[in-house]
Amino acid sequence: MRQVLLVAPILIPLAGASLTALLWSRPAAQRAVGLASAIALFVATLALLAQVIAGGMVVGQMGNWPAPFGITLVVDHLSAAMLAITGLMGLAVAVYAMGPGARERDRAGFPPLFHALLMGVAGAFSTGDLFNLYVWFEVMLIASFGLLVLDRTREQLDGGLRYVMLNLVGTTFFLLAVGLIYGLTGTLSLADLARVAPGVENQGALAATAVLLLVSFGAKAAVFPLFNWLPASYHTASMPVAAIFAALLTKVGVYAIIRVFTLVFAHDHALFGPILAGIAIATMVVGVLGAAAHYDVRRILSFHIISQIGYMLIGVALMTPLAIAGSVLYIVHHIVVKANLFLVAGAMRQVGGSFALARMGGLWVSAPLLGILFLIPALSLAGIPPLSGFWGKFVVIRAGLEAEAWLLAFVALAVGVLTLYSMIKIWNEAFWKAAPQAAPRAEWTRAERIATFAPIVALCGVTLAIGLWTEPFAAFSLAAADALLDREGYIAAVLGPNAVRLAEAAP
Amino acid sequence: MEILLAAAIGVLVAAAAYLLLARDLPRALLGFVLLGTAANLSIFAAGRIGTMVPPLVDQGERALAADAANPLPQALVLTAIVIGFGLAAFTLVLIRSAHDAFGTASADEMDEAERPDETPGPAAVAPAAASPSHRREAA
Numbered sequence: 146m147r148q149v150l151l152v153a154p155i156l157i158p159l160a161g162a163s164l165t166a167l168l169w170s171r172p173a174a175q176r177a178v179g180l181a182s183a184i185a186l187f188v189a190t191l192a193l194l195a196q197v198i199a200g201g202m203v204v205g206q207m208g209n210w211p212a213p214f215g216i217t218l219v220v221d222h223l224s225a226a227m228l229a230i231t232g233l234m235g236l237a238v239a240v241y242a243m244g245p246g247a248r249e250r251d252r253a254g255f256p257p258l259f260h261a262l263l264m265g266v267a268g269a270f271s272t273g274d275l276f277n278l279y280v281w282f283e284v285m286l287i288a289s290f291g292l293l294v295l296d297r298t299r300e301q302l303d304g305g306l307r308y309v310m311l312n313l314v315g316t317t318f319f320l321l322a323v324g325l326i327y328g329l330t331g332t333l334s335l336a337d338l339a340r341v342a343p344g345v346e347n348q349g350a351l352a353a354t355a356v357l358l359l360v361s362f363g364a365k366a367a368v369f370p371l372f373n374w375l376p377a378s379y380h381t382a383s384m385p386v387a388a389i390f391a392a393l394l395t396k397v398g399v400y401a402i403i404r405v406f407t408l409v410f411a412h413d414h415a416l417f418g419p420i421l422a423g424i425a426i427a428t429m430v431v432g433v434l435g436a437a438a439h440y441d442v443r444r445i446l447s448f449h450i451i452s453q454i455g456y457m458l459i460g461v462a463l464m465t466p467l468a469i470a471g472s473v474l475y476i477v478h479h480i481v482v483k484a485n486l487f488l489v490a491g492a493m494r495q496v497g498g499s500f501a502l503a504r505m506g507g508l509w510v511s512a513p514l515l516g517i518l519f520l521i522p523a524l525s526l527a528g529i530p531p532l533s534g535f536w537g538k539f540v541v542i543r544a545g546l547e548a549e550a551w552l553l554a555f556v557a558l559a560v561g562v563l564t565l566y567s568m569i570k571i572w573n574e575a576f577w578k579a580a581p582q583a584a585p586r587a588e589w590t591r592a593e594r595i596a597t598f599a600p601i602v603a604l605c606g607v608t609l610a611i612g613l614w615t616e617p618f619a620a621f622s623l624a625a626a627d628a629l630l631d632r633e634g635y636i637a638a639v640l641g642p643n644a645v646r647l648a649e650a651a652p
Numbered sequence: 653m654e655i656l657l658a659a660a661i662g663v664l665v666a667a668a669a670y671l672l673l674a675r676d677l678p679r680a681l682l683g684f685v686l687l688g689t690a691a692n693l694s695i696f697a698a699g700r701i702g703t704m705v706p707p708l709v710d711q712g713e714r715a716l717a718a719d720a721a722n723p724l725p726q727a728l729v730l731t732a733i734v735i736g737f738g739l740a741a742f743t744l745v746l747i748r749s750a751h752d753a754f755g756t757a758s759a760d761e762m763d764e765a766e767r768p769d770e771t772p773g774p775a776a777v778a779p780a781a782a783s784p785s786h787r788r789e790a791a
Contacts, residue, residue: 276728283735290742294749302750304765306677309743313684314672320691320732327725328698381765440769503772574772 147196151205151218153189154228154267157182158235161260172251176243179256183232183239186263190225190232197225198621202628202638204273212640213337219273219639222625223473227270227400230480233607234392235263237600241488242385244597245495245589250383253295259389262288266393270400273639275326275333278401279319282365286312289394292386293378304381311374315364322357329354335408336639339632343412355410355417359402366398368458369427372451376435379450380443380500384491387443391450392484396476399457403472406461407629414464421462426556429455433563440502442490442575445567446483449526452560453479459541459557460626463548469626471540474618478525478533478611485522485604489515492597493575495589502571507580516576518598521605523572525612527565533611536619657697664690677747677757681740688736692729699725 161182168175196203197220207216220228239259242250265285272278294305327333329351330341345351364371375395379387406417432452436445457479460472490500496512497505509516525532528539538561545554589597611618628634664686671683699722707716707723751757754764 276731280731280735283739287738287742290746294746297749297753299753299764302746302753302764303762305746306750306759306762307765309746310677310680310684313739313743314687317684317687317691317736320688321694323728324691324695324698324725327695327728377765440771444769501770503770578772 147200147203148205150189150193150196151203151220151271152207154186154193154232154271155264157186157189158260158264158267161186162257162264165256165260172248175251175256176247179260180239180243182260183236183263186267187229187232187236190228190267193220194225194229197222198624202635204638213332213334216277217273217334217336217639218271219336219635220271221635222621222628223400223403224270226473226477226621226625227396228267230477231263231266231270231393234389234480234484235259237484237488237604238385238389238392240596241388241491241600242596244385244491244593246383247593247596250295250385253297254291255295255385258288258291258295262292262389262393264288266397269397273335275335275338275405276323279316279323282316282319282397285394285397286316289390292390293382295383295386298381300381304378308374308378311364311371315361315371318357318364319361322354322361325350325354325357334639335404336636338409339411340636340640342409348413351410352413352416355406355413358405359417359420362398362401362405363424364398366395366402366454367428367451368398368424368454369431369451372428372432375451376444376447379447380441384487384494388484388487388491391446391487392480395450395454396457396480399454399476402458403461403469403629407464407469408632408635411464411632418462418464421458422550422553425455425458425462426553427455428452428458429556429560433560433567436567437563437570440574442493442500442502442505442571443487445571446486446490449486449564449567450483452564453483453526455560456538456541456557459545459553462553463544463550464630465544465548466623466626466630467540467547468544469629470619470622471537471544473625474540474622475537477618477622478537478608481604481607481611482522482525482534485601485608486519486526488597488601488604489519489522492601493519495597497575497580502574504581505575506578507576509576511580514598516572518601518605519572519576521608523568524565525608527568528561529565531612533608533615536612536615540619540622653702654697657693657701661690661693661697664693675758675760677750677759678744680759681743681747684743685736685740688732688740692732692736695725695728695732 161179164178165175168178202221205218206212242255262285265281265288268281269278269285272281290309293308294301329345330338332338332341342351367375379390382390410417429452432448436448439445456475457472460469492515493508494500496515497508499505525534528534542554542557545557668683668687668690671679674680703719703721705717705720707720709716747757754762
């Protein structure tokens with residue numbers, strides 16, 4: 146049963162992508178199958194999460210080849226949490242995508258690409274092998290390329306080219322690093338790498354490959370100074386696409402950084418800790434300043450993704466149990482909140498007629514419910530208690546103070562204030578000020594309205610639940626941090642008690 | 653042999669870096685293809701090279717001969733070539749669509765995605781300190 150659950154998050158979206166592609170000529174059936182696939186994925190990931198909480202790490206060897214040789218799938222606490230949140234986001238965005246503009250999106254190929262993207266993300270979260278991680282990155286990338294240029298407008302083609310070019314170079318760096326690591330260690334299984342890495346003779350070369358990995362994962366996660374592709378492209382995508390990108394794509398990069406630097410390069414923390422701390426600080430500051438300078442809802446939100454990535458890196462920069470727990474809690478909270486803000490932005494566009502703050506106004510009068518649904522994720526993003534963002538920031542900053550990383554903790558606090566500034570800017574312009582011109586009456590059917598607001602309300606509920614009922618989430622994050630720091634446990638779980646020694650097989 | 657491969661990889665990476673800096677998008681794409689080739693060669697060089705013994709397990713044996721070629725890098729490189737080809741093909745189509753839409757393939761002349769925002773009234777031109785009352789007047 147555990148083995149079936151382990152592969153389900155990959156197989157379900159694979160089936161979803163294939164079936165929705167086959168049902169191209171029957172839109173109603175295509176839509177039903179897509180929704181069913183998203184629901185099945187969410188249920189399967191929740192079941193897998195329950196398995197991991199109850200019985201610890203789930204490991205599977207595909208085709209029964211023993212660990213360092215075969216394809217390994219490993220789901221520990223962090224992976225299970227990321228998979229469950231992927232399932233939740235997949236379902237929320239699949240429902241939201243049935244809102245206004247659904248027919249054009251479906252004709253342009255949204256459903257198969259969307260499920261292929263979910264498959265790539267789920268694969269990246271559950272693989273235990275560096276080369277497979279590269280392959281899942283590529284699955285995710287090629288699907289995201291197609292999704293980004295779905296409408297084929299001039300704006301999207303330009304943004305898409307910027308996105309594609311930088312990501313192509315980033316993943317090629319990843320491939321280069323894979324080759325060099327294989328040359329140095331003779332293995333690509335993450336568990337085996339973790340076992341072998343501290344004993345590698347040429348530590349300088351190994352650190353160089355770690356930097357290559359950091360560059361490629363950093364480009365994916367949009368950290369300073371590799372973030373330029375994100376604000377150049379995300380705001381051009383259609384709203385469901387931007388929401389799922391904002392929720393998952395950068396977080397896969399963050400996940401890869403956390404996984405590799407807590408498992409394989411943990412012995413080099415004296416070198417990489419300060420580097421990651423510097424990157425985290427610069428990312429937080431640059432992102433939030435970029436957001437402060439913009440007056441388009443989508444671009445403000447895009448820059449905030451970058452800023453928040455910095456918080457998630459604090460855990461792996463400090464490498465204390467509390468800091469890593471804070472990062473895990475922060476990632477979970479952030480994915481829900483950020484995707485929800487993009488969904489709300491889409492609804493604001495539908496009601497207010499524009500994304501540009503200059504053209505919006507008076508939404509608080511015309512759509513007070515939307516105002517409340519905006520305020521919950523917006524204040525949570527800024528870290529106002531008792532919403533989920535407060536606890537994420539609280540744990541991360543407290544970990545910074547305990548580790549005596551004063552600058553890191555101070556910057557994290559200050560950036561929170563600037564985040565609040567951006568959110569208040571959107572509130573003042575879009576909701577509070579008088580409408581500059583009469584917005585065109587939004588024409589949408591009852592079904593479209595439900596499809597738009599149901600996921601927003603549900604995600605607001607999740608944000609409130611994490612904020613008001615934090616205890617289980619915090620306990621889970623601490624367990625995830627313990628599991629991440631227990632390298633011996635990971636190695637033993639994957640390789641088994643009598644690990645096949647690869648030393649003689651090294652090239 | 654290894655020195656020759658290393659030199660080839662170095663030349664490929666240098667050429668790729670030069671091409672990737674081009675404003676002309678097809679040239680940049682060629683740079684990506686060269687960079688991918690360099691990465692594939694480096695995987696190939698990371699496995700053992702120089703042996704001519706095929707990686708086949710002899711009848712009755714349970715393991716490869718000690719000096720057999722390493723089959724893993726070839727599998728990895730094959731996968732990477734396929735993926736790289738797919739990405740390059742997609743990017744080529746994307747560049748073509750962009751060329752149709754913009755009438756040029758130069759990145760410099762495509763500025764649709766990052767236009768300046770419409771700012772809400774003159775107050776927004778001033779730095780962040782602009783007071784809310786200002787804005788309301790402007791609106």
